Amino acid sequence: MLREDLKGLYSALLVPYNEDGSVNEEGLRKIIRHVIDKMELDGLYVGGSTGENFLLDKETKKQIFDIAKDETGDAVKLIAQVGSPNVYEAIELGQYATELGYDAISAVTPFYYKFSFKEVKQYYKDITDAVDNDLIVYSIPVLTGVEIGLDDFGELFELDRVVGVKFTAADFFLLERLRKKFPEHLIFSGFDEMLLPAVVNKVDGAIGSTYNANGPRSKQIFELAKEGKIEEALEIQNVTNDFISAVLENGLYPTLKYILQQETGSEERFYARKPMAQSTDAQLERAQEIYEKYIK
Numbered sequence: 001m002l003r004e005d006l007k008g009l010y011s012a013l014l015v016p017y018n019e020d021g022s023v024n025e026e027g028l029r030k031i032i033r034h035v036i037d038k039m040e041l042d043g044l045y046v047g048g049s050t051g052e053n054f055l056l057d058k059e060t061k062k063q064i065f066d067i068a069k070d071e072t073g074d075a076v077k078l079i080a081q082v083g084s085p086n087v088y089e090a091i092e093l094g095q096y097a098t099e100l101g102y103d104a105i106s107a108v109t110p111f112y113y114k115f116s117f118k119e120v121k122q123y124y125k126d127i128t129d130a131v132d133n134d135l136i137v138y139s140i141p142v143l144t145g146v147e148i149g150l151d152d153f154g155e156l157f158e159l160d161r162v163v164g165v166k167f168t169a170a171d172f173f174l175l176e177r178l179r180k181k182f183p184e185h186l187i188f189s190g191f192d193e194m195l196l197p198a199v200v201n202k203v204d205g206a207i208g209s210t211y212n213a214n215g216p217r218s219k220q221i222f223e224l225a226k227e228g229k230i231e232e233a234l235e236i237q238n239v240t241n242d243f244i245s246a247v248l249e250n251g252l253y254p255t256l257k258y259i260l261q262q263e264t265g266s267e268e269r270f271y272a273r274k275p276m277a278q279s280t281d282a283q284l285e286r287a288q289e290i291y292e293k294y295i296k
């Protein structure tokens with residue numbers, strides 16, 4: 001049955017780190033408040049790519065789940081991304097987030113080794129058998145190299161408690177087929193620059209990194225497109241994509257980190273987690289220009 005309550009626009013939560021790689025808790029709490037109070041998004045997707053999650057040890061992942069739940073309470077929906085090629089860790093994190101009260105879990109397709117689809121399916125079965133929560137498959141072939149076709153999605157959706165997919169791909173033919181074939185499963189769009197065509201294809205929501213800073217425009221696109229006001233939505237998507245192009249050209253996470261540091265009035269710099277490089281002075285200068293032009 002469709003999890004109607006999970007529909008909406010989610011922040012792919014960005015996590016600020018200290019220079020030594022530890023979590024900047026104060027900064028993270030401020031980002032969460034910003035996303036809820038100023039961006040007015042419907043939920044947080046915690047532990048995704050934007051949080052540099054795949055560079056973290058298990059205890060730090062749990063710490064971030066704790067902070068997000070503590071700061072959010074029941075104000076917005078919370079989805080915990082727990083996936084890892086280490087399925088035992090994914091299960092432990094799924095159980096942990098579920099006990100904390102997360103509304104759902106999500107798991108990236110297992111990556112690095114070339115797993116067969118049978119192995120991928122078994123991974124999702126193992127997680128959903130062991131965790132008492134609904135799960136959203138996280139498909140992001142551009143980073144994992146794992147492509148899932150229409151029939152394979154059908155097999156995953158047959159698993160108890162697999163309620164949908166976070167679809168981070170530009171394959172609109174596959175998206176259209178998925179929507180038509182699986183009206184009872186949630187589909188979240190993962191590329192912010194393609195929000196409008198994704199909503200035209202009737203996705204249930206979207207999860208993205210730039211929504212942390214560009215929330216109001218993104219919400220407008222989402223709402224206008226749902227109402228069929230495509231021309232108006234396209235105008236806002238055009239400006240949004242000028243912003244996203246500039247951000248991508250200057251470095252996605254460094255630019256978003258800089259903008260969020262300014263927006264939350266944080267004195268401490270928002271560092272990246274190694275081996276991600278820290279921002280150069282030139283990147284910071286350009287980030288300030290982007291911030292002034294599109295967000296401030």
Ligand SMILES: CC(=O)N[C@@H]([C@@H](O)[C@H](O)[C@H](O)CO)[C@@H](O)CC(=O)C(=O)O
Nearest residue numbers: 012048049050168190191192207208209
């Ligand atoms: C690869 C990547 O970072 N994808 C982002 C997008 O929001 C992306 O940053 C944006 O569309 C700009 O390309 C999200 O799909 C990632 C995400 O939701 C996550 O943090 O897991």
